[in-house]
Amino acid sequence: MIALSNYLILGAILFSLSIAGFVLNRRNVITLLMCVELMLLAVNMNFIAFSHYLNDIKGQVFVFFILTVAAAETAIGLAIVVLLYRNKKTIDVQELDSLKG
Amino acid sequence: MTTATPNLLLVLPELVLLGMACCILLVDVCLSEQRKFITYGLVQLSLVAVLVILFLHYNTATTFTFSKMFVIDKLGNLMKISMVFVVLFIFLFSRNYLKENKIPRGEFYVLGMLSLLGMMVLVSTNDFITLYLGLELLTLPMIAMVALQRESAQASEAAIKFFVMSALASGILLYGLSLLYGMTATLNIVQMSQIIPSLSNAQYPVLLLSLVFVVIGICFKIGAVPFHMWLPDVYAGAPNPITLFVSSAPKIAGLAMGIRLLVSGMPGLHIEWQALLIVIAALSIGLGNLVAVAQSNFKRMLAYSSIAHMGYMLLGLLAATQMGYSAAVFYALVYAVMALGAFAILVILSRNGIEVENIRDLRGLNSRSPWLAFLMLLILFSMAGIPPLAGFFTKVGVIEALIGVHLIWLAVYAILFAVIGCYYYIRVVKEMYFEEPETDVAITYPLDARIAISINGLFVLVLGIFPGWLFALCRAAFGA
Incomplete structure (x- = not known):
């Protein structure tokens, strides 16, 4: 049987990776969307691991809600990326600088 | 396992709003461009209906429904009523602007209603699931609204920044919630507050870590330093009516989220979250006020001023007393009204595709229009905290609460920065009253907007002269 801590470490690694992706990524907006997904998966990993070890079904129910909302979120995100490309002809993070001050 | 049928009567306002939003979405598709006023009428009618229901249920004692996931209490009702009022006024002010700038009106109203539904769920949450769903329902329609002006490169840039930041914020919040779930084995907020004191010392570091994540999530949502980066860009990039929406009602919902999670959920950890919030509030007040001075774009200036105001609001929350909480709620309600008025005047002034924003x-x-200038003066002076306007009493409330818990240095700091803040508000007043206008285009706006903006501006004055009743309502919401 795999210990709970292993799952949590995996979750923490995924979470840190996604945060690192946010901070380090200087090129593409799509990568940011992938980081968002990765972050939610890290959270799901935590919830499922806890839910299994606590013998409590509520954590798994929450995961279904997170998955559903994540899908809706990505739909909106991709729609905006399309819009952005149409208006600015680029999805480069560094070129998103017309608003500042 | 048996499941009792939830008491649907308690969530009637939310159900009405949801049902009407879906109906209006359908009706709007079938209407021709000339008949879009029917959509508008239906939207306002349903908001009035929701208000009536909320008023009828106002004095309900604290009750739970949906297996204790949803709580009805005075705090929730007070906040919901103010949010519905604010949204009703937003729609009223935006009507003319949307028509002239060819922004899809039906979509704007429906997205606004759904976002309002999210706010109402968030305000009444007593469970992580409803909290998360409410939060996302509040944010996602708002992101779509920012992107609603499809040809504008600025708006789509603002939308993607808003999207990325709020997705990051909810991810961080969720990670904190998952750790909390692991330690307490419950998703229920009230139950969690009973379990937390019984946790062992070994779990304390994890508890602290999850607390930090939760506080970061909350601060992202209300836009407090250092998690404020998205806010000025969204305010400046979005069309005026949408800035009006983003800047007012969601702040109340953000505070509600903070109260539910920190005050109801983790009262045992109040020393820890107080320390965190002191840093965040002090940074917000300082940076918000200082950077606002340097702005030439009015919307951006108000964005930084909103960051500072959120800092002041957090001062009430971090006092961790009944008095502090009610002061914070009072602050949020009055701030929503002031932001509503300031951006509404920008919406009214924007004519024929020319955006008034500098x-x-x-x-x-x-x-050009003495009455509008006078109303703007009232609102700006109120934001600056000059007596006898409402904004003065909000600041007095939070500072009184701070002194009550012996955080004198923080109170002095807050007052000092309030004085610095006066500078940039008064600078705008000087421009309005002592400079020559650059254009002499006549300002015309419909009668309903005229009445609404007058009510809004004078409300700030009247509330400043008689602040007692609203303050009493806020205190009653916390059982004091």
Whole structure:
């Protein structure tokens, strides 16, 4: 049987990776969307691991809600990326600088 | 396992709003461009209906429904009523602007209603699931609204920044919630507050870590330093009516989220979250006020001023006393009204595709429209905290609460920065009253907007003269 801590470490690694992706990524907006997904998966990993070890079904129910909302979120995100490309002809993070001050 | 049928009567306002939003979405598709006023009428009618229901249920004692996931209490009702009022006024002010700028109106109203539904769920949450769903329902329609002006490169840039930041914020919040779930084995907020004191010392570091994540999530949502980066860009990039929406009602919902999670959920950890919030509030007040001074774009200036105001609001929350909480709620309600008025005037002034957004555009407003200039003066002075306007009493409330818990240095700091803050508000007043206008285009706006903006501006004055009743309502919401 795999210990709970292993799952949590995996979750923490995924979470840190996604945060690192946010901070380090200087090129593409799509990568940011992938980081968002990765972050939610890290959270799901935590919830499922806890839910299994606590013998409590509520954590798994929450995961279904997170998955559903994540899908809706990505739909909106991709729609905006399309819009952005149409208006600015680029999805480069560094070129998103017309608003500042 | 048996499941009792939830008491649907308690969530009637939310159900009405949801049902009407879906109906209006359908009706709007079938209407021709000339008949879009029917959509508008239906939207306002349903908001009035929701208000009536909320008023009828106002004095309900605290009750739970949906297996204790949803709580009805006075705090929730007070906040919901103010949010519905604010959204009703937003729609009223935006009507003309949307028509002239060819922004899809039906979509704007429906997205606004759904976002309002999210706010109402968030305010009444007593469970992580409803909290998360409410939060996302509040944010996602708002992101779509920012992107609603499809040809504008600025708006789509603002939308993607808003999207990325709020997705990051909810991810961080969720990670904190997952750790909390692991330690307490419950998703229920009230149950969690009973379990937390019984946790062992070994779990304390994890508890602290999850607390930090939760606080970061909350601060992202209300836009407090250092998690404020998205806010000025969204305010400046979005069309005026949408800035009006983003800047007002969601702040109340954000505070509600903070109260539910920190005050109801983790009262045992109040020393820890107080320390965190002191840092965040002090940074917000300082940076918000200082950076606002340097702005020439009025919307951006108000964005930084909103960051500072959120800092002041957090001062009430971090006092961790009944008095502090009610002061914070009072602050949020009054701030929503002030932001509503300030952006509404920008919406009214924007004509025929010309966006009024720079301080320069307000130059000589007094000679073009003395009444609008006077209302703007009231609102700006109120934001600056000059007596006898409402904004003065909000600041007095939070500072009184701080002194009550012996955080004198923080109170002095807050007052010092309030004085610095006065500078940039008064600078706008100077531009309005003592400069020559750059254009002499006549300002015309419909009668309903005229009445609404007058009510809004004078409300700030009247509330400043008689602040007692609203303050009493806020205190009653916390059982004091």
